[in-house]
Amino acid sequence: MAYKIKFDNFFSYSFSLDCVIFGYEKGEIHALLIKRAIDPYMGVWAIPGDLVYPDEDLADAASRILIELTKVKGVTLHQGQTFGKPDRHPQGRVITNAYFALVRKEDINAVADSWAEEVKWVPIRETLQLAFDHNEILESTFELLCQKLKREPICFDLLPEKFTLNEMQQLYEYSQDSALDKANFRKKIKPIPLINLDEKQKNVKHRPANLFKFDFERYSELVEEENYSFRM
């Protein structure tokens, strides 16, 4: 065996994680971004991300980085794709892995911290020039999200805890980029365990809608005992 470089020289890479946080509000999916207060790309908007410590597990690092930059904690992060073009980072070979989470925007309070100067939510379909290859990362990860929304009950992480069926429908219309028939949508979600809270929407100038909640316990039961699988 003969490497073109010395073995030790292979240990010259760095590894970072970028945390794409998706939130939903008024029919649109948003992503949480930070404005970088350090070089490279100082002053440019970016996905919150940073380097992994040498002894740190990836999932732990993702949580830590998100907290350090935005003070957002307690969210479930899922692994996404890896991005590793040799020139993607001006300071050296940095390979990055996207992690993503789905949150209720009203439940979290993102605050810029550490080297993040500012945080903001941006509608995912709004074009904005991001640092590094973050536009590519954001797009790919959003596509992954749309795929997952079809096969896993993660829409309830994005929706408010108490939601109307119309809100749920709008989320799917947005993610699939197509209009859905109301009556048919309701028939389609029949197998999904939802609790009708017998509570009404307030402050609307039309007939108030019923509020629902995802029945997570029942869902777990169904998966266990009747090998139910979520489909949309």
Next chain:
Amino acid sequence: MAYKIKFDNFFSYSFSLDCVIFGYEKGEIHALLIKRAIDPYMGVWAIPGDLVYPDEDLADAASRILIELTKVKGVTLHQGQTFGKPDRHPQGRVITNAYFALVRKEDINAVADSWAEEVKWVPIRETLQLAFDHNEILESTFELLCQKLKREPICFDLLPEKFTLNEMQQLYEYSQDSALDKANFRKKIKPIPLINLDEKQKNVKHRPANLFKFDFERYSELVEEENYSFRM
């Protein structure tokens, strides 16, 4: 901003790729493995994988590594998951990314080279103790493959160029781990563009089956013009 270690010390990682090569034969999916001729894990079976050069793109590196270790070339490699437990490699922090490919076993001739002492095909459901965390990588990647088989016409990469409908059915039965009805299977694949070659199977002691070929050109057309999407 204050890192717990000096910035330069972050550039102490290494990054590797593991190439999971899936092949199909007689109703079973196999993976190509190598026996390691170097430490760590000398003499142990492993997924062919190695370190990425500092200036190398990931996809290029995957092809190179596969060729170096097994002389297998010209296959399409797809990115899979990343594995990065801090202690997964005894010689330092090595984060790895699985790449996978689907091949026709009869088309390729894998030969051990470089620090690979031996190569062999192993049925994916056969338990064998592999080096590092390769058992986990292999399992996860196989699951990813099964998902992809449902939504992309990649089964034709695994099947012989000329295949019978029964061979195709068996591949899906294996990947979904369930028996399928022959008549229904044939109805289901009606929308998939296949060319009936009007050739018969040879040397079988029963009625010979027709041979088919995937009509890739027609498939591309359908995708372009009628936004067809492959489903199984």
Next chain:
DNA sequence: GCAAAAGTGTTTGGATTACACCCATGC
């Protein structure tokens, strides 16, 4: 003729679609 697998047709029930209609609320 028999075994074995190839290959096709029919029936049935459940899901999907399109569309029409009624209901409750604010103003």
Next chain:
DNA sequence: GCATGGGTGTAATCCAAACACTTTTGC
């Protein structure tokens, strides 16, 4: 009363599952 969205029913159609049946080959 009317605008607005909430909520439901029906008929037509498509699709998937179950199953039976015919065909072609080797021996």
